[in-house]
Structure formats: structure tokens, C-alpha cells
Amino acid sequence: MIDRDSQLQKLQTLKVIAETLNQANDLYSMLRQVLQELLEVTGLETGWLFLIDEKGDYQLVADYNLPPALTWDQKKPMCEGICWCVDKYNKGRLTRAANIMECKRLEDAIIYNWGETNCITHHATVPLSAGDEKFGLLNVASPNKTHFSNAELALLESVAYQIGTAIKRIKLVENEQNLALLAERNRLARDLHDSVNQLLFSLVLTVRGTQEMTDDPDLREMLTYMQELSQEALNEMKALIWQLRPQGLENGVASALLNYAKVLGIELEMDVQGVIDLPSKVEEALWRIGQEALNNCKKHSGVLKSQIMIRVTSKMVTMKIKDNGCGFHYVEGQKIPSLGLSSMKERSEALKGTFTLASEIGKGTAISIEIPNREA
Numbered sequence: 001m002i003d004r005d006s007q008l009q010k011l012q013t014l015k016v017i018a019e020t021l022n023q024a025n026d027l028y029s030m031l032r033q034v035l036q037e038l039l040e041v042t043g044l045e046t047g048w049l050f051l052i053d054e055k056g057d058y059q060l061v062a063d064y065n066l067p068p069a070l071t072w073d074q075k076k077p078m079c080e081g082i083c084w085c086v087d088k089y090n091k092g093r094l095t096r097a098a099n100i101m102e103c104k105r106l107e108d109a110i111i112y113n114w115g116e117t118n119c120i121t122h123h124a125t126v127p128l129s130a131g132d133e134k135f136g137l138l139n140v141a142s143p144n145k146t147h148f149s150n151a152e153l154a155l156l157e158s159v160a161y162q163i164g165t166a167i168k169r170i171k172l173v174e175n176e177q178n179l180a181l182l183a184e185r186n187r188l189a190r191d192l193h194d195s196v197n198q199l200l201f202s203l204v205l206t207v208r209g210t211q212e213m214t215d216d217p218d219l220r221e222m223l224t225y226m227q228e229l230s231q232e233a234l235n236e237m238k239a240l241i242w243q244l245r246p247q248g249l250e251n252g253v254a255s256a257l258l259n260y261a262k263v264l265g266i267e268l269e270m271d272v273q274g275v276i277d278l279p280s281k282v283e284e285a286l287w288r289i290g291q292e293a294l295n296n297c298k299k300h301s302g303v304l305k306s307q308i309m310i311r312v313t314s315k316m317v318t319m320k321i322k323d324n325g326c327g328f329h330y331v332e333g334q335k336i337p338s339l340g341l342s343s344m345k346e347r348s349e350a351l352k353g354t355f356t357l358a359s360e361i362g363k364g365t366a367i368s369i370e371i372p373n374r375e376a
Contacts, residue, residue, distance in 0.1 A: 069109035119143035274312030301325025
């Protein structure tokens with residue numbers, strides 16, 4: 001009877017988890033929901049999920065009912081430092097569900113008096129994988145529980161495999177969507193280049209030719225004004241095509257921004273520190289933010305000079321953009337004063353980053369972006 005009840009519980013757990021995973025499209029909300037459901041149906045008290053990238057850097061992406069000792073300062077103990085389960089995972093020594101004798105994070109909490117541990121000292125850890133791909137770790141624990149049975153570990157392995165498969169599915173969908181978006185941008189850029197851009201170029205030439213056919217000063221003045229407008233529209237169209245399909249982004253974001261500055265006629269001073277080998281979403285965000293900042297410099301600063309500094313470490317990417325133009329009045333904490341600046345902030349925060357704006361009339365504008373160096 002005990003084995004039958006245990007088997008029924010396992011099947012019910014897998015059914016509940018599978019239903020959640022099949023309906024999910026957002027990775028992080030899916031992981032949080034699945035973790036909570038797993039703990040509820042198994043009677044375990046707490047758990048957490050790490051995603052671990054190819055560099056071995058981990059990210060806490062979901063947790064449930066962590067003890068106070070692990071939640072202080074925005075869960076700092078769970079987001080920094082080393083632990084035995086992640087270390088074993090990175091060394092390739094963790095391929096199946098395993099009992100971990102003690103949790104180093106909780107051990108440190110006791111040593112350094114971080115707070116109440118709720119009598120949790122041990123946890124089981126299970127790698128998240130799908131086929132040959134590895135994604136991270138599932139950890140679960142309960143007060144005074146120092147051992148997990150083989151049946152419990154087998155159930156956790158089954159759930160972890162389901163989670164790994166769902167992660168792979170979501171990542172494949174995201175890649176397909178990104179490729180479709182890129183293809184659409186390229187198509188739109190080609191259409192604009194082949195139609196509107198060529199029409200504007202023809203208009204510039206037509207107005208220029210018409211000027212040479214008349215000696216009427218009023219007409220020549222009007223044609224000059226039309227030529228200036230059409231040339232400005234042509235330049236705007238070139239910049240728009242550039243935004244849709246940046247030339248040089250395949251050589252890195254720094255190269256693309258230098259090329260874009262040339263299109264705008266801006267003298268750009270670029271300072272790069274560290275090796276730029278960035279996840280595609282991070283590189284895309286830096287490109288779009290830098291692009292908008294250069295546009296603002298061109299249109300509003302009153303100067304055609306700008307400086308960009310990019311600093312890359314294993315954990316963080318920092319980009320600072322500065323001009324010495326006219327600036328504007330802005331007090332930190334106030335509402336962002338323009339749609340373009342707001343979009344920069346939104347792009348940064350969408351990747352768990354930060355956006356800082358500083359500007360003062362007569363003293364230019366400085367923007368600082370910090371984004372974690374990982375897949376978002």
C-alpha cells in the first residue's frame with residue numbers, strides 16, 4: 001500500500017508539473033510556479049533554482065520560503081559567493097539527483113550569524129538538463145531533514161528533467177522569434193532602401209537640377225529650401241535604415257556604434273575595457289541604447305562630439321555615454337523627461353540592469369547603463 005500511495009503521489013506530482021510547464025511561455029514565472037507546486041505536493045518546505053551559464057556563473061531565478069538567514073539584503077547570500085552544489089555542477093561531478101551532506105550557504109549563515117535558518121541544514125540537489133544540454137540546479141529542503149530516499153530523489157529527477165525540457169523549449173521559441181524579428185527588420189530595411197530612400201535621392205537631384213534652370217531669386221530660394229528639406233529627409237531615412245539593420249554589429253557593438261556615429265556626423269571617442277563577448281540580448285540592448293543616445297546628441301545637445309566607455313567583466317557590462325552639450329534640467333528620481341530616455345531605462349531594466357541619468361543646463365548629459373553579463 002505504501003509503494004502504491006508513493007507511486008500515485010509521484011504520478012500526481014508529475015501531472016501537475018507537466019500541466020504548468022506545457023502552458024508556460026515566460027521562463028522566470030514558470031520556474032517560480034513550478035517550484036511552489038513541487039514543494040506543495042511533496043510536503044517539502046523550501047527550495048530554490050539556479051540557472052548556470054556556460055561560464056559557470058549562476059543566477060538565482062526562483063525560490064520559495066527561504067529562511068531569513070538567506071534573504072537579507074535582497075537575498076545576497078543566495079546571489080553571491082560559492083557553494084558546494086554549484087561547484088560540483090561546474091566540475092561535471094553532479095549528473096544525477098544527490099543528497100548534499102550540508103549546505104555551505106546555511107553553514108556560513110550559522111558561522112556569521114546571518115539570522116534564523118529554520119532548522120534547515122541539508123538539501124537535495126538535482127541538475128536541470130535536456131539531453132546533453134545543462135541549464136542549472138534544483139535544490140529542495142525541509143527543517144531537520146538530512147536525507148532523501150531513493151524514491152524522493154527519483155521523483156525530483158523526473159521533475160528536473162521536465163523543467164529542463166521546458167527551458168529548452170522556451171529558449172528555442174525565443175530564438176525563433178528573434179530570428180523572425182531580425183528577418184522582418186532586414187526586409188523592412190531593404191524595402192525602405194529600394195523605395196523611399198531612392199525616391200528621396202531622386203528628389204534631391206531633381207531640385208538641384210531645377211535650380212540650375214532658373215535665374216528667379218525667389219524661386220531659387222524656395223528650391224534651396226526644398227533641397228535642404230529633402231536632404232535632411234534622406235539623412236533621416238539612412239539613419240532609420242541603419243537602425244533596422246546596423247552595419248558592423250557582426251563585428252561587435254563598439255564597431256557598430258562607431259559606424260553609426262559616422263552616419264550621423266558625430267565625432268565619437270570610444271573606450272573599450274575588457275573582451276567584448278556578449279550574449280546577443282545584451283549586445284542588442286547596448287546597441288539600441290547607444291544608438292538612441294547618439295541620436296539625442298545629434299538632435300538636442302548642440303555639439304557633434306560624444307564619448308562612450310564600455311567596460312566588460314565576467315559578471316557585468318557597463319556602458320557610459322557622455323556629451324558636453326547644452327544639457328537640460330534633471331533631478332535624480334524625477335520622471336524621465338523623454339520617450340527616448342525612457343526606452344533606454346526600460347531596455348536596461350528588462351535585462352535586470354540599471355539606468356542612471358545625469359544632466360545639467362550648460363554642462364552636458366551623461367548616461368550610465370549596467371547590465372548583468374549573461375543571457376537574460
